[in-house]
Amino acid sequence: MKVACVGGGPAGLYLSILLKRQDPSHDITVHERDPEGSTYGWGVTYWRGLLDQLHERDPESARALDAGSVRWCDGVDHVRDLTARHSGDQGHGIGRHRLLEILAARARALGVRLAYESEIGPGTLPDADLVVAADGVRSALRTRHAAHFGTRLTAGRNPYVWLGTTKVFDAFTFAFVETGHGWIWCYGYPYGPDRSTCVVECAPGTWTGLGLDRASEAEGRALLERLFAGVLDGHPLLGRPGGTPWQTFRTLINRTWHHGNLVLLGDAAHTTHYSIGAGTTLALEDAIALAAALREHAALPQALARYEKQRKAALLPVRSAARYSAQWYENLPRYLRLPPERMFALLGQRHSPLLPHVPPQLYYRLDRAAGQLEPLRRFKRWVGPKIARTVHARALAARE
Structure with missing residues (x-):
């Protein structure tokens, strides 16, 4: 198969690595409009679960990524002159420049062609069996067919x-x-x-x-x-x-992710608020899912449909968490009136669909009690999604 990937970010590079590992005879070119070594941003975050997935798919690039990352387990919160430290899951950080270096070197070693300073516009699609739009939230390839994709951007x-x-x-x-x-x-x-x-x-x-x-x-x-x-x-x-x-921040949603032999990947397909630190993870997981779908389905339409269905389902809880996290910060004064230790506790609960609908002090007490009582834990798991669905339905009705 001949594959043209437009966009040399983490998603496009990692997809090229996985496809070459699946079948070295694939003819793959990654087109990146900027010069090699130039990138925006500083560092990106990810968590242990992603690293485990990468080790399963390509141990060599995963080892390099692991070696190039820094780690932490604690979170520190400062409000005025008050400070609290708490332990949590291990987090990882790596410079975006270093991440791209690692993935580009691995792709080259596998035989992927990397074409830098190669501008691919919507009117000049490469001649390929599969064209991957991994060109970010402002994707020119997606914009050309915005009506088909059902693109919606919310500021x-x-x-x-x-x-x-x-x-x-x-x-x-x-x-x-x-x-x-x-x-x-x-x-x-x-x-x-x-x-x-x-x-x-x-x-x-x-x-x-x-x-x-x-x-x-x-x-x-x-x-x-x-x-x-x-x-x-x-x-x-x-x-x-x-x-x-x-x-x-602009939240991007597309009704569908593929059009003929063109498929969306990473930020070209979706975005989630930066406060949950999931952007790079979701982009790499998109690449994993698309590579798997192409391996399992010989016919391209079925492969792209499978990829879209799987990733949309996986994104539902992440989108919910991102939406509520963003709203938590937009309503910050509601929580800063609490005693610091309670405010910090609710900072860690900001993804909850239940939190915006319960007085913060009451939510804090319920959450503390739920940590000790299984019936209350089950109640939180049951009522949270119901509230989320009700709020979502009302929002859709208001738009209509």
Whole structure:
């Protein structure tokens, strides 16, 4: 089979690796419009479950990924001058640049052609049996057939900016700072021996009240460094050479993921809010599912239908978690009135569909009790999805 993958991000590169391992005779080219070694972003996160999946599919690239990652088990929360540390699952961080280096080297070693500075527009599709649109949330290939795919983009409320820092956090770090214009907060995690990612978010009124909508990049970063001095320990915040704009997160949903021999992969197919840290994991899992479907079904239409059905089902709980996580931050004052230990506990419960509909203090007490009583655990598992379905149905009805 001749495969053209448009987009040299993690999803496209990993798919090319898996397809070459399944059948070395596949003719695979990955087209990337940017020069090799140039990438956006800082570090990405993933969890042990993804690494286990990668070891099963391609041990060599998984070992390199594991060796190039940093790890943490703790979470640290800062609210004003209060700090709490708690243990959790092991997290992993790796620089996006290093991740792409590893996957590109492995793909080349297997015989994949990597064509950098190769712009593929919607009117110049490559001659191939399968064309994979792995060209991100702004996918030109998807946009050409947006009506067929049923593409829907929904903008979030809060502005955010994705920065780096030379401060190396020793845990996944949350910091909430109160200003005269409302709260502003950051998420920080390490991804290398001398760098961390630091994502800053706030409500629109806080953003404009602090003047971040009017400030230059340098002025804005200087203000953020002052606001988060308690966690940065004098280290600077870093922007990208080409500019690091504030933006609002866009949730992307497509009604269908394939059109003829064209199939969507990764952010071209779907996005989930960054606060659950699942973007890279979902992209790689898309590649795993598509490679498996192509292996199991000789006919391309059946393979693409199988891939779409499987991944849509797998995404349902993730999308729900991402939606409620984003809403938790959009309604942050509701939780910051709690005693710190309770607020921190509900931070860990922000994916729950039940939490927005129960007074926070009551939810905290129920959650504590549910940890000890099996009937209450069963009640939470039963009522949460029912509330989620009701809210979803009402939202659909309102749109109609």
